[in-house]
Amino acid sequence: xxxxxxxxxxxxxxxxxxxxxxxxxxxxxxxxxxxxxxxxxxxxxxxxxxxxxxxxxxxxxxxxxxxxxxxxxxxxxxxxxxxxxxxxxxxxxxxxxxxxxxxxxxxxxxxxxxxxxxxxxxxxxxxxxxxxxxxxxxxxxxxxxxxxxxxxxxxxxxxxxxxxxxxxxxxxxxxxxxxxxxxxxxxxxxxxxxxxxxxxxxx
Ligand SMILES: *[C@@H]1O[C@H](CO)[C@@H](O)[C@H](O)[C@H]1NC(C)=O
Ligand SMILES: *[C@@H]1O[C@H](CO)[C@@H](O)[C@H](O)[C@H]1NC(C)=O
Ligand SMILES: *[C@@H]1O[C@H](CO)[C@@H](O)[C@H](O)[C@H]1NC(C)=O
Numbered sequence: 001x002x003x004x005x006x007x008x009x010x011x012x013x014x015x016x017x018x019x020x021x022x023x024x025x026x027x028x029x030x031x032x033x034x035x036x037x038x039x040x041x042x043x044x045x046x047x048x049x050x051x052x053x054x055x056x057x058x059x060x061x062x063x064x065x066x067x068x069x070x071x072x073x074x075x076x077x078x079x080x081x082x083x084x085x086x087x088x089x090x091x092x093x094x095x096x097x098x099x100x101x102x103x104x105x106x107x108x109x110x111x112x113x114x115x116x117x118x119x120x121x122x123x124x125x126x127x128x129x130x131x132x133x134x135x136x137x138x139x140x141x142x143x144x145x146x147x148x149x150x151x152x153x154x155x156x157x158x159x160x161x162x163x164x165x166x167x168x169x170x171x172x173x174x175x176x177x178x179x180x181x182x183x184x185x186x187x188x189x190x191x192x193x194x195x196x197x198x199x200x201x202x203x
Contacts, residue, residue: 022044086146130196142191
C-alpha cells in the first residue's frame with residue numbers, strides 16, 4: 001500500500017465514524033419546509049454557528065434581531081483540511097414565507113474556504129444582518145456549506161440581481177440552487193437555520 005493510499009484509508013474511516021447523519025437536523029429541515037422549498041434533501045451534518053456568548057445555534061431557533069447583528073463569532077463544520085468549501089447564508093423568505101418571489105436574499109457568501117479556515121476564504125458578499133420587514137412574519141435564514149470540486153474564480157457566474165428602485169424587475173432573482181448549479185457544487189454537505197420575526201427598525 002502506498003503511503004498516500006494508507007492515509008486516505010485512515011481519513012475515510014475517521015470520517016465514516018464521525019459522519020453519522022444528524023436526525024434532528026433532517027427532521028427540522030422537513031418540519032420547517034426547507035425541504036423541499038430550498039433543497040431536495042436535508043444535509044447530513046450540522047453547521048455549527050456561534051452567535052456571541054449564547055452558545056450554538058439550534059436548528060430552527062427563533063432569534064431576536066439584536067442578537068444577530070454581528071457576524072457569528074465562529075462557524076464550523078466537519079471539514080477535510082485539503083478540500084475547499086463554500087458557505088452561504090440567505091433569507092429564503094423574501095418578501096415573506098408565503099411569497100418567496102424575491103428569490104433567496106443573499107446575506108453572506110464566502111467561497112474557496114480551505115478546510116476549517118473560514119477566515120482564509122474569499123468573501124464574495126460580506127455578512128449582512130437579518131432585517132426582515134415589519135409585518136412579514138417569521139423569516140427562515142439558512143446556512144449551507146458545499147464542498148467544492150475546484151477553485152471558484154471570480155467571474156460573472158455569480159450574477160447579482162440588479163438593484164431596483166421599485167420599477168420593473170427584469171433580472172432573475174438570485175437563488176442558492178442556481179449558484180450551486182452554475183458552480184457545480186452538488187448538494188450541500190452541512191446546514192443549519194434560524195428564524196427571525198420581521199419588525200420595524202428602531203429609530
Ligand atoms: C444572550 O442571550 C440573552 C438572552 O436572550 C441576550 O439578552 C443577550 O444579548 C445575548 N448575548 C449575546 C452576546 O448574544
Ligand atoms: C410577492 O411579492 C412581490 C414583491 O416582492 C410582489 O410584487 C407580488 O405582488 C407579491 N405577490 C403576492 C401574491 O402577494
Ligand atoms: C479557477 O482557476 C484555477 C487556476 O487557474 C483552475 O484550476 C480552476 O479550474 C478554475 N475554476 C473554474 C471553476 O474554472
